[in-house]
Amino acid sequence: MLGPGVAWYLGIAAFLFATGAFGVLIRRNPLIVLLSLEIMLNGANLALIAFSRHAANGAGQIFALGVMAVAAAEVCVGLGLVVAINRRRLALDVDEFSELRG
Amino acid sequence: MLAITAGGVVVWIVWVAAGFACLASGVAVVSFTNPFFSALALIGNLASLAVLYLLLSAEFVAAAQVLVYAGAVMVMFLFVIAYVGPRREPPWAGGPSWQTLGAVLAAGAIFVEIVVVIGLKAGGRLEKSPDVGSVFGSPGWIGRLFLTDHLLAFEITSIVLLVAAVGGVILGSHTRRAVRGEMG
Numbered sequence: 614m615l616g617p618g619v620a621w622y623l624g625i626a627a628f629l630f631a632t633g634a635f636g637v638l639i640r641r642n643p644l645i646v647l648l649s650l651e652i653m654l655n656g657a658n659l660a661l662i663a664f665s666r667h668a669a670n671g672a673g674q675i676f677a678l679g680v681m682a683v684a685a686a687e688v689c690v691g692l693g694l695v696v697a698i699n700r701r702r703l704a705l706d707v708d709e710f711s712e713l714r715g
Numbered sequence: 716m717l718a719i720t721a722g723g724v725v726v727w728i729v730w731v732a733a734g735f736a737c738l739a740s741g742v743a744v745v746s747f748t749n750p751f752f753s754a755l756a757l758i759g760n761l762a763s764l765a766v767l768y769l770l771l772s773a774e775f776v777a778a779a780q781v782l783v784y785a786g787a788v789m790v791m792f793l794f795v796i797a798y799v800g801p802r803r804e805p806p807w808a809g810g811p812s813w814q815t816l817g818a819v820l821a822a823g824a825i826f827v828e829i830v831v832v833i834g835l836k837a838g839g840r841l842e843k844s845p846d847v848g849s850v851f852g853s854p855g856w857i858g859r860l861f862l863t864d865h866l867l868a869f870e871i872t873s874i875v876l877l878v879a880a881v882g883g884v885i886l887g888s889h890t891r892r893a894v895r896g897e898m899g
Contacts, residue, residue: 616726616770620841625734627829629741635822636745642804644750644796648757652741655764666771667844674773674852675865681783682872686879688788692795693886699799
């Protein structure tokens with residue numbers, strides 16, 4: 614394998630996951646919380662693909678594609694919620710949403 | 716031998732550029748005040764991740780990443796941000812400072828935990844990866860895996876997407892009815 618070893622890719626993946634977790638914890642705008650969630654998912658994807666390359670096994674890549682589909686589903690529902698909140702003229706602040714009533 | 720070394724140097728340069736772009740845009744997503752710029756930074760993050768996937772010989776996943784993520788999902792994000800309106804918020808303000816400190820500690824703990832666990836469990840075995848042929852990661856190979864070994868996961872993924880689409884429609888229609896009820 615040319616270039617850096619798998620461990621370097623795993624380091625990037627860990628940093629991305631930690632960055633996304635930090636964003637989810639610190640930001641209040643639900644849109645940016647969703648974007649940070651995407652970063653976490655992508656960090657996990659990078660680790661999956663790096664291990665898939667290391668083990669020369671395709672299951673990791675299949676799993677990564679599944680994660681992508683789940684991320685698309687999550688964005689669909691999450692953005693639907695954001696639009697619904699915005700239609701009700703509520704503040705876009707995750708600290709305000711403490712109850713899930715219809 | 717010289718050609719192999721030169722190829723290795725090129726791969727290293729591409730890796731450093733893509734890895735740095737990946738980390739920097741990831742930090743940018745979290746720290747921009749305007750969600751619009753955050754979404755644009757995430758597109759850069761996804762593109763540099765696709766380059767890393769190519770280096771790991773996952774060609775089909777890289778293509779899907781650019782098409783599905785940077786193409787479809789991020790366009791939807793940008794539409795919703797434009798619909799909601801770009802409202803700025805200072806990234807670290809609005810809460811008590813112990814929340815910021817706690818978030819930094821938690822993110823640092825997660826990072827250290829991942830690195831330590833991977834290092835302990837697989838540290839010695841990550842040095843050398845076996846060579847794989849050009850078939851590895853190609854669309855035909857992925858498609859064969861999906862339709863043979865991982866058929867159940869493939870079908871369940873379609874159900875998950877269907878449920879998410881139905882959920883999006885229900886969220887939208889329910890709100891419309893509720894708003895009309897409040898107004899009339």
